[in-house]
Amino acid sequence: MTFKRYPIIAYFLTTMIASILLLIPHLIFGVILTPSFSLTQFGPACGLLIWCGITKEKYILEDIRSRFRVKKFMNWVICMIIYTFVIIFLCSFLLALWGEPFIPWQGMVxxxxxxxxxxxxxxxxxxVGWRGLLLPLVEEKYPLFKSSIIVGVLWGAWHLNFTGGIFGFILYTISIVFVSAIMTWIFNKTDKNMTLMVLEHFCFNLFSHIFLWNRFxxxxxxxxILLFGLTTVLLLIIDKPTFAEKKCINI
Structure with missing residues (x-):
């Protein structure tokens, strides 16, 4: 069975197909509920459900649910919020120096x-798709750093972001690879905590809207790439053993 023999490829292709189908309502109706509500972002979750249904490994859903926890990780929550705020703020500052002035994200409360x-x-x-299922699947085969790169490439490619053409697509995907490396490190340092993964993703998107509006x-x-890449390099220097580790995960 393809889903058993090639689980990484099978999950990614399933997610891509689901995401493209979920894009159709946006193409027909445009904004649904609010500009930040994108049906395509439910593609990874749909890919997860399909993957579990076909492989009959539905216990994975319960495992993912059990990893949504906050206790004992409040220090991580605070550090992640501060880190993401600082990095995105620095992105805004450097863009302003580069001739891309700050543009307020305006609206009512x-x-x-x-x-x-x-x-x-x-x-x-x-x-629930990228870190809930895909990352553990990849970590079964490869060390953490290589796993973070594979997930980052697939995650970045999934966005199909061609701002700036092929060159822009490549640069964007590289930036996502560095974000993926940082999130993989946090993921494995916090016993595969899903709440922190959602929070980090949310903070990245929210602060990007606040500080980087219309400068995409x-x-x-x-x-x-510069700022998240620097963070990744520092993590590699400080905690190389974690990135070199190969997990034996049975999901």
Whole structure:
């Protein structure tokens, strides 16, 4: 069975097909509920459900649910929020120096509340797939650093972001690979905590909207590669044993 023999490829292709199908309502109706509510972000969750249904390994869903916890990890929550805020703020600052001035993300208070809720839901829908299923699948075969690269490439490619053409697509995917490496490190340092993965993804999206609004371009990708890449290098220097480790995970 393809899903058993090639689980990584099978999950990714299933997710891509589901995401493309979920894009159709947006193409027909445009914005649904709110600009930050994207049905395509439910593609990874759909891929997870299909994967579990075909392989009959539905216990994975319960395993993922059990990893949504907060106790004992509040220090990580605080550090992640501060780190993400600082990095995105620095991205905004460097872009301004590079000739891309700050543009406010404007709206009423209720607009921000609805947008934040939509982002949180969509980030959770992504993370149950990328970090809930795909990352553990990859970690069964490869060391953590290589696993983070594989997941990052697939995650970045899934966005089909061709801002700036093929060159922009490559730069964007590289930036996502570095974000993936950082999240993989946190994931394995916190006993595969899914709440932290959703929170990190949410903070990245929220702060990007606040500080990087209408500056989603090649310059931004370069700056993000610089800052997230620097963080990844520092983590490799400080904690190389973790990245070199190969997990034996039975999901």
């Amino acid at each position: 209720i607009f921000y509340i609805v947008e934040a809720i939509a982002m949180l839901i969509c980030c959770a829908a992504e993370e 371009n090649i310059k931004l990708f370069v700056v993000e």
